[in-house]
Structure formats: structure tokens, C-alpha cells
Amino acid sequence: MHAANYGKNRAMRGNRVLPEEVMLDLRIEEIGELAVIECQGRIVNSETAFKLREAVLSLRDVRTILLDLSEVSAIEGGGLGMLLFLKRWACDHDIQLKVFNPILCVRNRLDSAAEFDIASARETMALLASADNSLAVAA
Numbered sequence: 001m002h003a004a005n006y007g008k009n010r011a012m013r014g015n016r017v018l019p020e021e022v023m024l025d026l027r028i029e030e031i032g033e034l035a036v037i038e039c040q041g042r043i044v045n046s047e048t049a050f051k052l053r054e055a056v057l058s059l060r061d062v063r064t065i066l067l068d069l070s071e072v073s074a075i076e077g078g079g080l081g082m083l084l085f086l087k088r089w090a091c092d093h094d095i096q097l098k099v100f101n102p103i104l105c106v107r108n109r110l111d112s113a114a115e116f117d118i119a120s121a122r123e124t125m126a127l128l129a130s131a132d133n134s135l136a137v138a139a
Contacts, residue, residue: 023047025040028055028059031128031131033131034062037067038068049078052086056090064127065095066100069101074105083116101121
């Protein structure tokens, strides 16, 4: 399992130090030929888009990448553009890239930008079960 957890930044405001919102926290778990990237935060600038890109591009040996966007509160132009790039990259490398469980405002942004393969809960469970079964057979 990879972990790319990014802590909170701090900003000075007056005489107090306040935590800023975490822009993007990523956690990667590989199960056989399936990788799940759990995303938490916001994908609203180039820094967060490039973090996501680095995470996806590091997974060249999987057949399916599942992006869990259930904890992503916002996605803007740079994030949408990066998702389009990653979709093309995955296709070029015979990797299936799926988005899972985006909240309504993120889903609306994805729908307005392009066609993204948003996996249903049933499909996600089937992918996880298949990956788990392939590990059991390999052992």
C-alpha cells in the first residue's frame, strides 16, 4: 500500500496561527491488479492536479484504477483537465480508469466537462471482489 498523505498547512492571521484546509489528501491501496485512490479535499489548482497525476502515473502495473471522489468537495478547471489527461493516459496504457461516488456538485462538474466512467456501487463491489478473488487464487 502506498500512502501519500499531505498534512495541513498553517497560515498566519494576526497573532494566531490557523490551520488551512487540506487541499488534497491521497491514499493508495493496491489489491492485485486493482488500485484504489482515495481522494479527500479539493482539486482546484495545478498543485493538487499534479499530486493526483503523480499518484495515477505511479500505477503502471495495474489493470484498473478506481478514483474514490466521495470526499472531494470541489473540482475546478485544472482538476477536470487533469482527469481528462489521466483518462487518455490510462486508455493508452490499457488501464481502466473509473471514478466512484463523487458528491453531487463534483458529479455535475464531471458531467459538464466530458464523459467520465462513473462506477456504480454494484460495479465497484464487483471490481473489489474480483481483485480479492484473484489474490486468493494467486496465494
